[in-house]
Amino acid sequence: MLKLDGIATFVAIAEAGSLSEAARRQRLSKSVISDRLAELERNLGATLLHRSARRLTLTEDGTAFLERATRITREVEEATADMAERRGALAGPLRISAPVTFGRMHLGPAIYPFLARHPEIELTLDLDDRRVEAGADSYDAVLRHGPIADSRLVAWTLARSRRVLVAAPEYLARHGSPASLAELDGHAGIFYTNRGAADWRFSAQQGALSIRARSALRVNNGDMMRDAALAGLGIALLPLFVAGAEIGGGRLGVVDVGVQPEAEFIYLAHPEGRRPSAKLRALADCLRQAFGEPPYWERLEPHRSV
Missing domain, CATH: 3.40.190.10 (Periplasmic binding protein-like II)
Known part of the structure; x- marks a missing residue:
């Protein structure tokens, strides 16, 4: 007979990638985790994990069982939470x-x-x-x-x-402040890579416009984009939740090109x-x-x- 704690342990091991990490997450000893997994495999009559000195990998049977085991574990957790609610x-x-x-x-x-x-x-x-x-x-x-x-x-x-175009006052003093979308082409841009090529999108009368400036830096983190702008590397399109304090303190200036970025x-x-x-x-x-x-x-x- 399958036990729920064994199924939950198998799911935890698969998600954690190791017995030690699964034991830490479940607040159990590694030996208890290992025993539960061994009992589950005996009851199923199948090997769920390949064990090596360096890592654990799912077997074909383990991959097939994991989907249903995850669903069972989630449904039990949700049922328990529903009773508490x-x-x-x-x-x-x-x-x-x-x-x-x-x-x-x-x-x-x-x-x-x-x-x-x-x-x-x-x-x-x-x-x-x-x-x-x-x-x-x-x-x-x-x-x-x-x-x-x-x-x-x-x-x-x-x-x-709300997102705004920002740059350090030193950058704008050296290169000037663009006053239109067309003038952005001559400036260095700091881009968020997780948005792809359409990072700078604006709402204009003729519809949405995507602008590409010369790339000075492409990075997948807002903190680094803000810091790069502060360092004077170029213009960044940043949400106010990232750049608001620097704008309020005058360390970054808002670049007004006459149109607003798309609503977010x-x-x-x-x-x-x-x-x-x-x-x-x-x-x-x-x-x-x-x-x-x-x-x-x-x-x-x-x-x-x-």
């Missing part, structure tokens, strides 16, 4: 993905009080600037920054997000067809309240370039 408590695991810079600067400070109020929630927060898929990567939801366009996800808007938002998205849990809805409400309307990072008066 019936008693008026928010409890159980919650797995969220979020961008690195926004997570560090704004998400963390907003969720710490939420977790303190609901100590039975077990939050796993993965900070990654890659565009992860909520359903495929087993996240309850993904926090994203950008336009809302993916129809496979249900998106809850948390806050608006901070939003929480979960897979279509999956019922969001009460704790996910409560987290979304908490984040909306913490960010405010307008969001607090947009309440600084920007220093315009000259």
